[in-house]
Amino acid sequence: MTRVLAAQARIAATTRIAVPGVLAMAAFVVLTSLTPAVLFGQHRDPHTVLEGAATVAAVTAMLLGALQTAGDLQNGMSRALLLVEPRRLRVLGAQLLVSLSLGAGVGAAAALLADSTQAALGRLDLPAASIASAGLGTAVAASLCGLLGAAAGVVLRNAALAACVILLWSYALEPFISTLSYSVYIYLPGGARESLVHHVSAHHHIPPPLAGGLILAGFASAAAMAAALTFTRRDVA
Amino acid sequence: MKAAVQVRGLTKRYRAVTALDEVSLELTAGRVYLLVGPNGAGKTTLLRVLAGLARPTRGSVSIYGRPFSSLQRPAHVLGACLDPIRLPALRSGRQHLACLATAAGLPRQRVDEVLDMAGLPAKVASRRAGTYSLGTRQRLTLAAALLGDPQVIVLDEPTTGLDVHGVAWLRRQLRDWAGAGRTVLVASHSLTELAAMADRLLVLDRGRLIREAARGELDHGADLQTALFELLTAQEGRQP
Numbered sequence: 001m002t003r004v005l006a007a008q009a010r011i012a013a014t015t016r017i018a019v020p021g022v023l024a025m026a027a028f029v030v031l032t033s034l035t036p037a038v039l040f041g042q043h044r045d046p047h048t049v050l051e052g053a054a055t056v057a058a059v060t061a062m063l064l065g066a067l068q069t070a071g072d073l074q075n076g077m078s079r080a081l082l083l084v085e086p087r088r089l090r091v092l093g094a095q096l097l098v099s100l101s102l103g104a105g106v107g108a109a110a111a112l113l114a115d116s117t118q119a120a121l122g123r124l125d126l127p128a129a130s131i132a133s134a135g136l137g138t139a140v141a142a143s144l145c146g147l148l149g150a151a152a153g154v155v156l157r158n159a160a161l162a163a164c165v166i167l168l169w170s171y172a173l174e175p176f177i178s179t180l181s182y183s184v185y186i187y188l189p190g191g192a193r194e195s196l197v198h199h200v201s202a203h204h205h206i207p208p209p210l211a212g213g214l215i216l217a218g219f220a221s222a223a224a225m226a227a228a229l230t231f232t233r234r235d236v237a
Numbered sequence: 238m239k240a241a242v243q244v245r246g247l248t249k250r251y252r253a254v255t256a257l258d259e260v261s262l263e264l265t266a267g268r269v270y271l272l273v274g275p276n277g278a279g280k281t282t283l284l285r286v287l288a289g290l291a292r293p294t295r296g297s298v299s300i301y302g303r304p305f306s307s308l309q310r311p312a313h314v315l316g317a318c319l320d321p322i323r324l325p326a327l328r329s330g331r332q333h334l335a336c337l338a339t340a341a342g343l344p345r346q347r348v349d350e351v352l353d354m355a356g357l358p359a360k361v362a363s364r365r366a367g368t369y370s371l372g373t374r375q376r377l378t379l380a381a382a383l384l385g386d387p388q389v390i391v392l393d394e395p396t397t398g399l400d401v402h403g404v405a406w407l408r409r410q411l412r413d414w415a416g417a418g419r420t421v422l423v424a425s426h427s428l429t430e431l432a433a434m435a436d437r438l439l440v441l442d443r444g445r446l447i448r449e450a451a452r453g454e455l456d457h458g459a460d461l462q463t464a465l466f467e468l469l470t471a472q473e474g475r476q477p
Contacts, residue, residue: 007340014336016327076323079290080333080381083319084312084341086289086305091340235291 001094004085008094011077012102017067022106025060029053029110033117046118046126047134047198050111054138054197055190057110059170061103061142062149066162069095069153069227079236092231096150096224103146104139111135130198137196137209144213144220148189151223155230192216241266241389241420242287247296249282249444256282258444259296264422266388269415271435271452272424273465278441280424281319284393287422288317300389312341312385318392321374326367330357330377333366334384341385348384355380356406371398379407389420396427408434432461440465442472 012018033049036042072078072095081091115131118124124131149166156162170190178185182204185191195212207215240263249257257279264270272280285291287298289305298304300315308314325333334348352362355376361369366377375398382390396404411434414421425431432438438455440448448455448468455464 003342004340007336010332010336010339011328014328014332015325072325074323075325076320077325077328077333077336079319079323080337081340082290083288083315083317083381084337084384086308086311088306233292235285237290 001090004090004094005097007081007085008091008098011072011081012068012098015068015071017071018064018102021060021064021067022109025056025106026109026113028056029113030117032056033114034121037121037123046123047130049118049123050114050131050134050138051194051197053110053114054107054134054141054193055170057107057138057142058103058145058189058193059166060110061099061106061146062152062166062170063163064102064106065099065146065149065151066153066156066166067159068099069150070157070159070162071153073154073157073236074159082236088232089228092154092228095154096147096227099146099150100143101146103149104143106146107139107142108135110142111138133209134197137198137213140213141193141196141216144216145189145193147220148216148223151220151227154227155223187215189216189219192219239266240264241301242422243297243299243302244283244287245297247283247286247298248294249279249286249291250294255444257286257293260441260444260446261296262439262446262449264389264420266420267415267418268436269411269421269423269434270437270439271428271431272422272439272441273426273428274441275469277443279444280441281393282444283441284317284319284391284422284424287391288315288319290319310342310385312337312343312387314385314387315389315391316382316385316387317390318375318378318382318395320393321371321378321397324366324369324374324377327365329363330366330369330373330380331359331362333377334362334381337381338384343384351380351383354383356403372400372403373398375399376403387419390414390422392421392423392425394425394427395423396425396430404430407431411435428462428465440468442469447472 032052036044085091115124153162174188174190186207192212192215195207196209198209242264244260244262247257247260274280282291286293305311305315331348338348357376357380361373395407411421423431435452437451439446
């Protein structure tokens, strides 16, 4: 398993989507954190900024995971890999673990950037424990979303389709569901992510971070099982 | 002689299409087998099932007595060169092979060795695979198949895109591999290029293995292309 994991890490490093993806995410976090304050003098609540960073990190991790796995299936990398390591569950497990780790890195980077920009603006007036807890929540959410995205890529087998599904789900369907019924939304991946980063609402019940983590882990596990069923049963083109 | 590859009652269906129909064969070590047949006969499907990429609907395939997926060191047992068109475009040829070598637990120096064997210069191997010509892709795919120095070598249309030097190299390699005790299975339409190198011919037609014979038995010393055409036409129940 170790060598397959090392190979998958090498594949992710040489695919040339991880670095541009993380850089784009970093730029987005910095811009959305700084722009309102620098250009318009509007200072947002720092916790809102940290939550925004968590959302961007989670979606980035999902996209990177999906593009990696679906891309490998489309461009022949999975086939080439299976010719030297035909144990499919090992190959898939390594892919998912790499996406999980990459997601954790993306989440940690996003949290650090959001904290840094708020500190630079002199607005990080939150207790250290809250900052650390939100950062940890962001890293956990992004890592589980990385796994979720990678599993979605294996099931959908098409990088463009997977990216569209993830973006539509994250930025259209989930927000729409939250407006219809927040009590349903909190049990979806987006709501679970908000729980993980200690979202506070005066109007809605938000489950505690641990519950959010368990909900997201449940989605990630279900997606991993669906990916395992798909990957072991279907032919590889 | 113990069979290196055993295929028993292999059937592969894609919805309503039967790509392979009860194919049974045995391949022994030290021989080159040429798999021939018209388009859609099931040649590529057979190779894909052998390499574990496609699941049989019925029947079994074993390599040295075990399914490919249960071999301890699969890259050392079977190497396959299938479809050179699809390669990760943004990764260099060397990076591509390095990823595969890592997965197979092979040392990095093996990458340089197979690049050298397949005639890919270091400068070319360092370029992104997306910039490669078809012939260079074919060489890279061949290099990948040879990474584990496998005992069974499976090649699908290996002359596609290769120049005359490449074809000459491949013809020599086929005999060298067989001479070293390896089992070689080649699917090809290029009878003129590869038939002379084959020990035995396997003829597939509409998913069925209709003939297995030594090369001389099939063509009786005459033109193999014509012999094959006559065999396939007779199979269809029509006169040539």
